[in-house]
Amino acid sequence: MKTSTKLFGVALAMFGFGYALVPLYDMLCDITGFNGSSDNITQAQEVAEYVADESRTVTIEFVTNMNQNMPWDFKPEKAKMRVHPGKPYQVSFFVNNKTDRSIIGQAVPKVAPNTATNHLIKTECFCFTNQLLEAGQSMEMPVVFVINPALPEHIKTVTLSYTYFDVSSTASSNSINNI
Amino acid sequence: MSTTTADEHHDDHHPSGIMRWITTTNHKDIGTLYLWFSFIMFFIGGFMALIIRSELFQPGMQFVDPQFFNSMTTMHAIIMIFGVVMPAFTGLANWLIPLMIGGTDMALPRMNNWSFWILPFAFAMMLSTLFMDGGGPAGGWTLYPPLSLQTGDALPFVIFSIHFMGMSSIMGAINVVATILNMRAPGMTLMRMPLFVWTWLITAYLLIAVMPVLAGGVTMLLTDKFFDTSFFNAAGGGDPVLFQHIFWFFGHPEVYILILPSFGVISSIIPTFARKPLFGYSSMVYATASIAFLSFIVWAHHMFTVGMPLAGELFFMFATMLIAVPTGVKVFNWICTMWRGAMTFETPMLFAIAFIILFTIGGFSGLMLAITPADFQYHDTYFVVAHFHYVLVPGSIFAIIAAVYYWLPKWTGHMYSEFWGKTHFWLSTIFVNITFFPMHFVGLAGMPRRIPDYALQFSDYNQMATIGAFGFGFAQLIFLGLVIATIRGGAKATDRVWEGAQGLEWTLSSPPPYHSFTTPPNVDNEWNWFTRTVNDEAIKTRS
Numbered sequence: 001m002k003t004s005t006k007l008f009g010v011a012l013a014m015f016g017f018g019y020a021l022v023p024l025y026d027m028l029c030d031i032t033g034f035n036g037s038s039d040n041i042t043q044a045q046e047v048a049e050y051v052a053d054e055s056r057t058v059t060i061e062f063v064t065n066m067n068q069n070m071p072w073d074f075k076p077e078k079a080k081m082r083v084h085p086g087k088p089y090q091v092s093f094f095v096n097n098k099t100d101r102s103i104i105g106q107a108v109p110k111v112a113p114n115t116a117t118n119h120l121i122k123t124e125c126f127c128f129t130n131q132l133l134e135a136g137q138s139m140e141m142p143v144v145f146v147i148n149p150a151l152p153e154h155i156k157t158v159t160l161s162y163t164y165f166d167v168s169s170t171a172s173s174n175s176i177n178n179i
Numbered sequence: 180m181s182t183t184t185a186d187e188h189h190d191d192h193h194p195s196g197i198m199r200w201i202t203t204t205n206h207k208d209i210g211t212l213y214l215w216f217s218f219i220m221f222f223i224g225g226f227m228a229l230i231i232r233s234e235l236f237q238p239g240m241q242f243v244d245p246q247f248f249n250s251m252t253t254m255h256a257i258i259m260i261f262g263v264v265m266p267a268f269t270g271l272a273n274w275l276i277p278l279m280i281g282g283t284d285m286a287l288p289r290m291n292n293w294s295f296w297i298l299p300f301a302f303a304m305m306l307s308t309l310f311m312d313g314g315g316p317a318g319g320w321t322l323y324p325p326l327s328l329q330t331g332d333a334l335p336f337v338i339f340s341i342h343f344m345g346m347s348s349i350m351g352a353i354n355v356v357a358t359i360l361n362m363r364a365p366g367m368t369l370m371r372m373p374l375f376v377w378t379w380l381i382t383a384y385l386l387i388a389v390m391p392v393l394a395g396g397v398t399m400l401l402t403d404k405f406f407d408t409s410f411f412n413a414a415g416g417g418d419p420v421l422f423q424h425i426f427w428f429f430g431h432p433e434v435y436i437l438i439l440p441s442f443g444v445i446s447s448i449i450p451t452f453a454r455k456p457l458f459g460y461s462s463m464v465y466a467t468a469s470i471a472f473l474s475f476i477v478w479a480h481h482m483f484t485v486g487m488p489l490a491g492e493l494f495f496m497f498a499t500m501l502i503a504v505p506t507g508v509k510v511f512n513w514i515c516t517m518w519r520g521a522m523t524f525e526t527p528m529l530f531a532i533a534f535i536i537l538f539t540i541g542g543f544s545g546l547m548l549a550i551t552p553a554d555f556q557y558h559d560t561y562f563v564v565a566h567f568h569y570v571l572v573p574g575s576i577f578a579i580i581a582a583v584y585y586w587l588p589k590w591t592g593h594m595y596s597e598f599w600g601k602t603h604f605w606l607s608t609i610f611v612n613i614t615f616f617p618m619h620f621v622g623l624a625g626m627p628r629r630i631p632d633y634a635l636q637f638s639d640y641n642q643m644a645t646i647g648a649f650g651f652g653f654a655q656l657i658f659l660g661l662v663i664a665t666i667r668g669g670a671k672a673t674d675r676v677w678e679g680a681q682g683l684e685w686t687l688s689s690p691p692p693y694h695s696f697t698t699p700p701n702v703d704n705e706w707n708w709f710t711r712t713v714n715d716e717a718i719k720t721r722s
Contacts, residue, residue, distance in 0.1 A: 011349050016395075018394070
């Protein structure tokens with residue numbers, strides 16, 4: 001019957017719509033930054049034209065987390081920095097695999113508040129590759145960032161958080177950054 | 180009449196015994212199956228609720244371990260939503276829609292059989308997970324990852340049974356739409372349909388639109404767990420919050436799926452016992468449609484605390500509050516229908532009036548929850564539990580019970596016992612309030628939901644709630660006994676059953692013939708614009 005065929009079509013389309021929500025959500029998050037997801041790298045020359053605004057100071061805080069039972073030590077060189085928008089800065093993070101086996105980790109960055117997400121520009125970051133650490137190995141990892149001078153006036157503090165996930169079981173061999 | 184009598188016996192031919200029920204394509208048989216299935220699941224889900232309430236009778240751990248407690252809250256919700264309220268409404272739709280629109284049967288009778296018989300298998304699979312390694316699902320019925328992905332062996336079984344439930348309700352909904360659009364008697368225009376048919380038509384569209392989205396969401400959980408996809412896995416670039424958006428895009432329309440048919444039931448019962456036509460028929464139709472539309476743009480009010488831009492929180496707050504407008508229209512219309520009516524208070528009417536009062540209380544606590552800044556305090560507390568139980572138990576469940584009392588004499592040909600009906604009503608109404616009203620207080624005081632233990636100061640109200648829950652549970656045994664007794668015998672019901680009953684179903688005998696309206700009634704010639712119904716004596720003598 002015609003009505004029922006159409007309705008089955010609608011049901012199928014809505015199943016597809018459920019899946020279409022995934023890229024739609026990603027797109028919306030990229031544009032608005034509202035899930036704090038800050039996984040884009042920007043080329044250094046793009047931010048070269050920023051004008052440093054020495055009159056304004058913003059506090060940036062660094063937070064490190066371990067997901068579930070990830071047995072690594074992970075901390076920033078300092079908990080916070082006072083920075084001027086438009087000027088690039090470098091900060092190091094230290095990570096240490098204190099177990100007796102090698103583990104592959106993946107860091108996921110998030111930014112709060114979410115209105116600052118797209119204004120925290122990273123030109124160098126360790127968060128784009130799977131990281132292999134042998135037993136007992138430790139490493140220093142730099143992040144180079146600049147705050148876009150367009151950062152809304154009312155934002156005085158920006159928090160950059162990294163969470164390390166254990167991806168040893170799922171990482172594909174060609175994406176591993178083996179130093 | 181005399182010319183059709185000889186044929187009727189022939190038409191009534193169907194297999195007897197168990198095969199009648201397994202192979203049936205008759206809308207009345209399938210309606211009965213759905214209603215009995217729902218009734219059985221009601222007692223299973225209710226038993227789980229009593230385990231929860233027993234554990235919460237005192238602070239500290241008494242009877243069950245926390246993992247099992249959590250799987251009880253999860254299973255109780257899944258069973259009550261997908262196994263009780265939805266099948267009960269589908270059962271009512273099967274029984275009543277063809278009778279109300281003067282159709283012969285549902286439009287797709289074989290699919291109808293299939294959509295029912297999927298359900299017992301789906302729920303057998305769901306219940307079997309309680310006996311698996313790692314226990315049943317215990318992360319809440321909302322299945323939020325990453326917690327739900329830590330479920331043991333049960334996870335794929337839970338997901339597949341949700342797929343089956345979804346298929347069953349999508350097929351049921353397609354059948355309802357196809358029936359309403361194609362099987363109406365001549366002259367039964369859309370704006371002449373009883374409101375139960377209207378609310379079901381809109382509910383069916385909601386089902387077709389959102390059940391596939393849930394199916395997609397749980398499929399993503401499945402592939403995340405077993406096929407290394409990263410829809411909700413942050414390490415792989417996914418976002419667990421995305422699941423909450425997908426889930427509530429389904430979940431909010433779902434809560435209207437659970438209540439809109441109740442509005443239809445109440446809109447049938449109130450005019451009968453107030454002996455007045457329904458006040459504001461067309462505004463009722465538009466209000467139902469508005470609620471259905473709004474249900475698609477309010478989902479994120481379930482996740483105010485998850486982190487959203489201010490503009491988003493404001494939008495979802497105001498959109499949610501907007502729903503109070505069409506819902507208020509409905510409540511005012513029911514009250515205006517009763518206003519200066521010649522009211523009598525038979526059991527269905529008592530349940531309908533209790534529905535209006537108690538559902539409105541649930542609506543008000545919903546408005547409180549809609550206020551974003553206040554919701555940060557209420558989120559995931561017993562206040563939320565009180566809210567949704569007020570709209571679901573004295574809301575949907577009371578409407579289903581009212582519907583059963585109202586149409587049971589039509590279905591069985593026997594009157595039920597008013598004494599036991601009223602006893603059941605008063606016990607249910609008193610105990611439902613003893614159960615759920617104190618939950619508002621412990622919730623506002625900060626007791627979180629889904630925990631087996633609580634701080635000492637919440638003890639008194641929890642003890643009240645547990646006593647109420649057992650009282651309510653045992654009161655439902657009266658209902659069970661009454662339904663069985665009415666099926667087996669009792670005073671003969673007249674065709675009209677209720678003095679003020681209006682509509683095509685009352686033109687049939689009680690019980691109606693196995694195949695009804697084989698000659699469609701002509702509604703056009705016998706439409707009474709004042710009572711907004713057919714002149715049923717004329718329809719009867721003609722057919």
